[in-house]
Amino acid sequence: MDEFQEIVIGRSSDLDMVLVEEMVSRRHARISLQGGVVSIEDMGSTNGTFVNGEKIQHATLQEGDRVLIGTSILKLVAIPNEPSSSRRPDLVANRRVTMRRSGAPPTEAPRMSGSLEEIPLPDLMQLFGTSKKTGVLVLKTDQRVGRIYFREGRIYYCSVENQPEIPPIKAAYRMLTWKTGFFALDPPDATEFENEISVSAQEVLMEGFRQMDELENLRSRLPPFGSRLILRAPLEAPLHELEPTHLEVLQTALNSANLQALMDRTETTDLETSKIVLDLIRRGYIKAG
Amino acid sequence: MQRRSFFLTLCLTSLLAAAGCGQVTYIVQQYDGPVRDRDEVSILRLAPGDPAQIIAMDGDALGRQDLESDVRVHIEMLPGKHQLEVENPHAASKTTQRVQFIAEPGRTYRVVLADREWHAKKSAPSRADAWSPLVYELDGSSDELVREVSLPPNGS
Numbered sequence: 260m261d262e263f264q265e266i267v268i269g270r271s272s273d274l275d276m277v278l279v280e281e282m283v284s285r286r287h288a289r290i291s292l293q294g295g296v297v298s299i300e301d302m303g304s305t306n307g308t309f310v311n312g313e314k315i316q317h318a319t320l321q322e323g324d325r326v327l328i329g330t331s332i333l334k335l336v337a338i339p340n341e342p343s344s345s346r347r348p349d350l351v352a353n354r355r356v357t358m359r360r361s362g363a364p365p366t367e368a369p370r371m372s373g374s375l376e377e378i379p380l381p382d383l384m385q386l387f388g389t390s391k392k393t394g395v396l397v398l399k400t401d402q403r404v405g406r407i408y409f410r411e412g413r414i415y416y417c418s419v420e421n422q423p424e425i426p427p428i429k430a431a432y433r434m435l436t437w438k439t440g441f442f443a444l445d446p447p448d449a450t451e452f453e454n455e456i457s458v459s460a461q462e463v464l465m466e467g468f469r470q471m472d473e474l475e476n477l478r479s480r481l482p483p484f485g486s487r488l489i490l491r492a493p494l495e496a497p498l499h500e501l502e503p504t505h506l507e508v509l510q511t512a513l514n515s516a517n518l519q520a521l522m523d524r525t526e527t528t529d530l531e532t533s534k535i536v537l538d539l540i541r542r543g544y545i546k547a548g
Numbered sequence: 549m550q551r552r553s554f555f556l557t558l559c560l561t562s563l564l565a566a567a568g569c570g571q572v573t574y575i576v577q578q579y580d581g582p583v584r585d586r587d588e589v590s591i592l593r594l595a596p597g598d599p600a601q602i603i604a605m606d607g608d609a610l611g612r613q614d615l616e617s618d619v620r621v622h623i624e625m626l627p628g629k630h631q632l633e634v635e636n637p638h639a640a641s642k643t644t645q646r647v648q649f650i651a652e653p654g655r656t657y658r659v660v661l662a663d664r665e666w667h668a669k670k671s672a673p674s675r676a677d678a679w680s681p682l683v684y685e686l687d688g689s690s691d692e693l694v695r696e697v698s699l700p701p702n703g704s
Contacts, residue, residue: 490627490653492587498627499650499697506650510628514580 265291268328269302282306282329282390290320297335299326306389312381312464325382330390332378372443375400380435381464383442388412388460395448400440407431408448413459416452424524427456428463432528435467470530477533482547484519488512488536495543508535509544518547571618578605578625590651592632593658593686594621600659600681603644604633627653629699634681636661648699649683656688657697 260266268276269287278287284304291298297320301308309327310318320326326333375398383396384407391412398405404420417430425433482488490513498506508525515521518536525532539545577583594602596615604610605623615621631648651657663679684693 490588492585492653494653497652499652506629510626513626513628516581 260292280329312385375440384460395445405434431463432467474530486547488545489548574621576623587654589624591656592623600661601635647681649697656686
């Protein structure tokens with residue numbers, strides 16, 4: 260982009276950047292460069308413009324910011340300005356979500372895939388939520404595979420492979436911490452789940468990030484995740500005086516190899532479990548063994 | 549909670565006859581992993597002559613408990629909430645009833661079948677059922693019932 264240049268994005272064929280898809284308004288958003296500052300403005304679109312997962316009317320963009328319009332994600336990158344070494348901002352090729360056909364019959368919809376470094380999970384969730392997608396978002400990191408099941412943009416199930424004990428909403432919050440790896444949107448899955456949920460991507464993102472922040476603050480007070488939690492002897496107070504949720508966590512702790520296993524097995528979220536563990540330690544019921 | 553099934557089959561007649569000694573305590577470990585210290589576990593004691601047949605604990609089926617007169621069984625469990633399914637073999641109909649209790653570490657418990665006569669003796673209000681299983685904490689050395697610890701039905 261050059262100074263004072265404007266790029267209008269939308270579905271209309273006479274625009275600077277044309278995105279032909281239902282979710283994009285005819286004139287959707289405007290990006291401009293002025294005084295070295297890149298800004299974006301939503302032009303009253305129906306489905307909104309999102310910067311790094313947040314719906315905006317107007318925002319200043321930084322290098323690396325991701326803009327979601329319809330089902331396309333734009334990324335702002337600085338490229339060297341020839342012949343000097345100064346860098347000027349530019350928008351990288353419009354679709355960062357790659358479309359590829361994996362030997363499927365020509366009639367089958369193309370599969371959406373990419374890397375989580377390029378398009379982090381929050382953006383993907385936002386994207387599939389706003390575009391009311393139905394399918395299974397499969398995430399693969401070095402050691403883990405996770406699945407988020409979408410039905411018309413709402414999340415109805417989440418799972419982490421080989422850890423069926425993790426409740427779906429907890430699995431979703433866990434996956435939000437995955438920063439590297441690959442994703443693919445698989446076709447809808449006919450599997451029926453007993454413990455289906457129904458939450459919007461936005462709800463999961465907001466609550467998930469709140470919990471991650473709070474959990475981070477608690478982490479230094481928790482025992483190491485590899486440590487075993489054992490009963491204190493003698494107990495300060497009898498178990499029957501414990502609140503049911505506390506008793507449940509305590510009992511699961513006694514049955515778990517370590518704190519990480521406890522986190523995996525409890526019905527409560529990692530944040531709630533951490534709070535209860537800290538409370539049980541404070542009240543003299545358990546200690547790290 | 550992860551369940552671990554075990555089957556308690558107590559046909560110890562020949563074993564005990566060979567032993568020829570006083571009372572023998574047969575210990576069943578109802579938790580995963582290595583043996584834990586006495587003060588880290590709770591005990592459910594089954595004694596000869598107990599009319600209660602404990603069919604299952606926390607969903608894990610148990611075998612029949614036909615104990616010889618000089619045998620008792622200690623089911624060692626982790627402290628916390630437990631549910632027992634109990635049958636009364638002397639009852640007219642073979643119904644199974646559930647009872648829950650919270651086991652404290654280092655304590656010993658026993659299931660008692662309470663009928664209307666029992667409730668009358670204890671000056672407790674009679675229950676609608678002809679019999680009901682109750683869990684009592686025991687004095688471990690004297691076998692005296694100390695206090696009832698059953699949770700109310702559907703209680704948490």
